[in-house]
Amino acid sequence: GAVVSQHPSRVICKSGTSVKIECRSLDFQATTMFWYRQFPKQSLMLMATSNEGSKATYEQGVEKDKFLINHASLTLSTLTVTSAHPEDSSFYICSATSGRYNEQFFGPGTRLTVL
């Protein structure tokens, strides 16, 4: 299967700072990337859908000004958590797909801790 990486795997930051998380498709061109958020012992909740070259589509209740998503190329999408607060602490997971696949490929996730 195709490989998706995320960087960093873990990040700890102070409240009020911004954090950028990268999601890369390593061996295929991802026309669509998804960003999910997972709270401890809970399921994955879709935050936004990102198509290359266009603005991300955010799910209801997700603040687009707080969670900035950029999908500038077919192999890279970034999620920037702006002015992070402790309640933003979570496990963020991206996935990627393209028209040649009938499944999504998940990154290993990024654990964000905001102090």
Next chain:
Amino acid sequence: GDSVTQMEGPVTLSEEAFLTINCTYTATGYPSLFWYVQYPGEGLQLLLKATKADDKGSNKGFEATYRKETTSFHLEKGSVQVSDSAVYFCALSDLAQAGTALIFGKGTTLSVSS
């Protein structure tokens, strides 16, 4: 809207026991169905999938059959191992709609002891 319902966990079994994790879904179209596994501290891995009714997905001894009449996709394994301890997520997606996100169930934690 579409949704997935999984049995509540945790599920605790002894090694070599039989495993069933129930999953039912509601969908307006004809979704594809998936089981994902998440080992401690890791991301999600696709375990198996089925794209149409009566299809059986299988991998690593796990099986699930797409039952349209009961809208179910129960996960089974005949003999679990300690290494199967993980969180299992049932999910659906309308693959006919390009770029459609997965809808996940809440996950079921499986703990297998020796």
